[in-house]
Amino acid sequence: MIEAGEISVNGKVVKELGYQVKAGEVVRYGRRTLNPEKMVYVLLNKPKDFITTVEDDMDRRTVMELVKAAAGERIYPVGRLDRNTTGLLLLTNDGELAEKLTHPSNQIEKIYQVEINKPITTEDFEAIKNGVELEDGFIKPDEVSIITPDAQVIGIRIHSGRNRIVRRIFEKFGYDVTKLDRTVIAGLNKKELPRGQWRYLTEKEVIRLKYLV
Structure with a gap:
């Protein structure tokens, strides 16, 4: 070769x-890409006030502090979550898989729980379901549902990896997102994974991710 x-x-x-x-x-x-290191796959339930980066020159807390005991190898976040967004984040040293999971053409599924500052109106709810024109193009969620009786907690399933996409959808209609939590990514969920904790992916989960894209 x-x-x-x-x-x-x-x-x-x-x-x-x-x-x-x-x-x-x-x-x-x-x-x-060939890598001589042992491949490591870590799933983190990210809390608020941690930024999704390996290092920060402003000395803010990063997600790497939460997973420092996970691997001797240098792992890094796949994609990103805003500082104030909580929920699932995958970290790995498998560059090939990371590239697949973040490439826009692969459209990896994500589910978010969104808490907004006031009840969503029926009109706005239907408009979001039918798709929204944002400054960087049209976006139509796969599924939207009202979770709580006060209509202030919404579930949204989406494939787009565009920056701040969920927050921007609701801001378009005049809602402030007070809490945003990613509950599912690429079929991985938060079951038995408390906020701020991490776990290794199982072999079966890794195989499924590799065949997912």
């Missing part, structure tokens, strides 16, 4: 047998 020019290091084809790969270099076989 090396002699045939199918292996690249940092984007350059390497045909030299015995080439020593240095730490941090990206090795690819065709479009597939």
Whole structure:
């Protein structure tokens, strides 16, 4: 494979047998990234006031503090949740899977529980169900449901990974989102995973994720 020019290091084809790969270099076989590390898959139930980044130059708390005991390998968040958004976040060192899960064309399913500052009207509820034109294009949720009798907690199932998409949908109709919680991502749920805690994915879950996209 090396002699045939199918292996690249940092984007350059390497045909030299015995080439020593240095730490941090990206090795690819065709479009597939090769990684000598053990693959680690961690599911976190993120609390408020943690930002979804590996490091922060403003010294704010990051999700990495919550999962520091999970792996000796360097894992990183797949996608992001706003600082004030709670719920499920996947972290891994599997670059190939992370890329698949975040690529817009794969449209990974997510379910959110949304709490708003006032009861949603029937008119606005129906409008959201039928789809909304935002500044970056049209968005139609897969499913929307009213969860509480006061009509201030809404469930929304959506495939889009666009930035702040759920908050922007409700803001379009004049609602402030007071709480936003991601309860499902790519078929993974929060069952028996308290806020601020993490767990490893099972082998079956990892396999299903790889075949999901």
